[in-house]
Amino acid sequence: MAGDYLVYGGLGSGSVPVEAALTLLAEPYRVIERRVWEDPAAAEEMAKVNPQRQVPALVLPSGELMTESAAILIHLADSHPAARLAPAVDSPLRPRFLRWMTYVSAQIYSLYWIRDDASRLAADPAHEPILLERTKQRILDCWRMMDAQVTPEGRFMLGDEVSVLDLYLTVVSRWGPRRKAFYEAAPGLTPVVKAVDALPGLAAFWPERMPFFDGWEG
Structure with missing residues (x-):
């Protein structure tokens, strides 16, 4: 419409x-x-x-x-x-929000352009598994670095109310190398993504757009 x-x-x-x-x-x-x-x-x-x-x-x-x-x-x-899906412009949490939104986008999400089709950068098909392994390790390193620098302010990243940062983190953490690897790399962030997984307002949404199929965590 x-x-x-x-x-x-x-x-x-x-x-x-x-x-x-x-x-x-x-x-x-x-x-x-x-x-x-x-x-x-x-x-x-x-x-x-x-x-x-x-x-x-x-x-x-x-x-x-x-x-x-x-x-x-x-x-x-x-x-x-x-x-209230993001801190207001004058909120003391706003710099933190912008930092980690950009971090997930630039440091992690961007690597999936390679992982979706490693031939985009591989000079030879034999190089593709190497690129996939190295980007996997880079993603896990980025999750570890984020986890080491972030202490969630409450149930979610910025407090007890969900934000778009939590939604972003939750979805990207489900991509390869999948959630079990994320849980190990980022134990401090694990309760946040699990809380978003269980958010009542998205109970009908997840099965349609990102289902929790058997073995989804990896």
């Missing part, structure tokens, strides 16, 4: 935290599936929206297009201040 948010994304992808945020905000939205990492035709269709052929992309009710998951999540939170 006109005026709804339009999400370009895919099951289990980087669009999931965006969809989760819209769900918690009770904002009407629809999803156009574009599993670009496994379907060349979907990637070509996505290029008409985002030349980088990446999801998520969000079309705002105004018609404005946004890309980059962290930017989208920050915008959604800031444009719905009553929902």
Whole structure:
């Protein structure tokens, strides 16, 4: 419908935290599936929206297009201040929020561009397993470094209310090398992601967009 948010994304992808945020905000939205990492035709269709052929992309009710998951999540939170999905601009927690939103995006999420298709950087097919192993170890190192520097302020990262940072962390921590490896690398952050997994407001959402299938933790 006109005026709804339009999400370009895919099951289990980087669009999931965006969809989760819209769900918690009770904002009407629809999803156009574009599993670009496994379907060349979907990637070509996505290029008409985002030349980088990446999801998520969000079309705002105004018609404005946004890309980059962290930017989208920050915008959604800031444009719905009553929902308290991010610290206010003048909050003492705001620098911490921005730091870790950007950290997850730049240091961890970005590595999945390689992991989704290691041939993008491998000079030879024989190099692909090496790239996959090294990016895996880099991801775990980044989780360890984050865990060593963060003490959650309450049930969630910034207190007892969920934020888009918690949604972001929870989804990205489910990607390879999967949750069991995350739990080992980041024991201090583990209660946060488990709390988001069990959030009542997302109880119907997770089975549809990122199901807890048998062995999902790795």
